[in-house]
Amino acid sequence: MKNTFRIIAFTEGISYLLLLYVSDPLKYWGRNDDLVSSLGMMHGLLFIAYIILSFFMKRKEEWSVKDLSIVTIASLIPFGTFYIDWKYLKNKN
Numbered sequence: 001m002k003n004t005f006r007i008i009a010f011t012e013g014i015s016y017l018l019l020l021y022v023s024d025p026l027k028y029w030g031r032n033d034d035l036v037s038s039l040g041m042m043h044g045l046l047f048i049a050y051i052i053l054s055f056f057m058k059r060k061e062e063w064s065v066k067d068l069s070i071v072t073i074a075s076l077i078p079f080g081t082f083y084i085d086w087k088y089l090k091n092k093n
Helices: 002-029 034-061 065-074 080-090
Strands: none
Touching (some): 002 080, 034 065, 065 080
């Protein structure tokens, strides 16, 4: 399950960055909404999967409520999921 969560966290982080730094500028400066709608849907599904899997990981990894809060809040911050991978997932074997 940890590998699945790592993959979801990575792809969610990438989709968030693409949404913020590629599709939003295209929407507002280039007047092109196509990428926002397709990428936004994919990011939304990955975000939901990340949140759900974080609760399963809390139980499996015996995270505290503080750890779970950090993991879930990190999904709202650009590059946050990459920090979670480094801090909570990659270093623990």
